Amino acid sequence: MARRPHSVLPLLARQAATVLGLAAVAGGGAWLAYSRLAIDHRLPLPRALPGRLDALDTEAGRVALYGSDEGSGPPLLLVHSVNAAASAYEVRPLFLHERGRRPVYALDLPGFGASERGRRRYTPDLMVAAIHAAAAEVRRRHGGAALDALALSLSAEYLARAALERPGDYRRLALISPTGFDARLSGRAPPGGHRGKDRLRAVLDAPPFGRAVFDALVSRPSMRFFLEKTWGSTDIDEGLLDYGYASAHQPGAEHAPFCFIAGHLFPTDATALYEALDLPVLVIHGSRGDFVDYRDLPRFAGRRNWTVERLPTGAFPHFEDLAAVTRALDGVRAEASSAVA
Numbered sequence: 001m002a003r004r005p006h007s008v009l010p011l012l013a014r015q016a017a018t019v020l021g022l023a024a025v026a027g028g029g030a031w032l033a034y035s036r037l038a039i040d041h042r043l044p045l046p047r048a049l050p051g052r053l054d055a056l057d058t059e060a061g062r063v064a065l066y067g068s069d070e071g072s073g074p075p076l077l078l079v080h081s082v083n084a085a086a087s088a089y090e091v092r093p094l095f096l097h098e099r100g101r102r103p104v105y106a107l108d109l110p111g112f113g114a115s116e117r118g119r120r121r122y123t124p125d126l127m128v129a130a131i132h133a134a135a136a137e138v139r140r141r142h143g144g145a146a147l148d149a150l151a152l153s154l155s156a157e158y159l160a161r162a163a164l165e166r167p168g169d170y171r172r173l174a175l176i177s178p179t180g181f182d183a184r185l186s187g188r189a190p191p192g193g194h195r196g197k198d199r200l201r202a203v204l205d206a207p208p209f210g211r212a213v214f215d216a217l218v219s220r221p222s223m224r225f226f227l228e229k230t231w232g233s234t235d236i237d238e239g240l241l242d243y244g245y246a247s248a249h250q251p252g253a254e255h256a257p258f259c260f261i262a263g264h265l266f267p268t269d270a271t272a273l274y275e276a277l278d279l280p281v282l283v284i285h286g287s288r289g290d291f292v293d294y295r296d297l298p299r300f301a302g303r304r305n306w307t308v309e310r311l312p313t314g315a316f317p318h319f320e321d322l323a324a325v326t327r328a329l330d331g332v333r334a335e336a337s338s339a340v341a
Contacts, residue, residue, distance in 0.1 A: 111256025
């Protein structure tokens with residue numbers, strides 16, 4: 001019998017149950033003491049990417065933007081996924097490939113990487129505001145030129161909304177392993193909604209135990225476990241694991257991930273967002289791992305402005321087969337350029 005592909009929400013439910021169970025253990029004091037005294041929450045965090053690094057003051061707080069303005073052609077903005085240890089390192093293979101060929105930029109979303117990590121409710125509105133700010137800054141540096149943009153996983157929904165709210169900012173979109181095409185995370189609810197549970201977030205992010213719970217969630221064995229689910233194999237990228245571990249061991253690193261686990265970062269209008277896009281859209285997704293439920297995608301594949309590529313990889317195909325991903329990106333780029341001409 002074929003294994004049923006997993007969606008994000010069941011995995012989140014298991015994560016929440018795990019961390020709540022760990023909270024009970026932490027209540028005994030042993031893990032809390034270990035978290036406070038033995039775990040370094042200020043690990044050195046090198047730059048995720050080469051090139052220029054700026055801090056943008058935005059509606060979403062201070063947001064880190066990496067950039068390289070070498071090369072010619074429309075600039076490209078890269079947006080990482082959302083998880084317990086997310087950062088711009090997740091787009092590193094694409095950034096390095098494009099650097100020097102064209103202007104390329106990548107942001108750390110609010111609550112992640114080198115961006116501000118305060119205790120607040122992180123929502124899709126906040127993420128879209130950060131993407132708007134990054135896109136505006138990139139366009140300012142390049143004479144107002146419209147962008148190409150690429151997003152991973154859940155951030156595909158944020159990018160779709162950003163493109164709908166400010167269509168003049170974008171020429172085309174690329175979505176790698178996008179969420180919102182399965183039975184649980186699709187939806188046509190009114191814009192701006194999310195699936196957050198405030199009580200769950202309050203329990204998870206309550207001091208003094210919140211940080212201790214998060215430390216258990218982002219231990220190296222736990223992170224390796226979830227990366228193997230993402231890859232669909234044990235052959236994960238060790239650099240991504242190392243950087244993710246460092247990124248998850250910074251002051252305030254727990255706040256945005258707890259909103260993720262509690263559902264606040266999941267929009268309720270994914271289907272409506274995707275249906276409304278009328279610019280060129282490329283979707284690339286893998287066939288391995290726990291995130292391969294794309295049952296609603298075939299009806300989009302038939303649209304004139306959508307191109308869908310399925311690769312024999314996990315959910316981060318640009319780490320496993322960069323050549324195949326960039327061939328697909330270059331092909332749609334050429335089509336978009338021809339259409340403009």
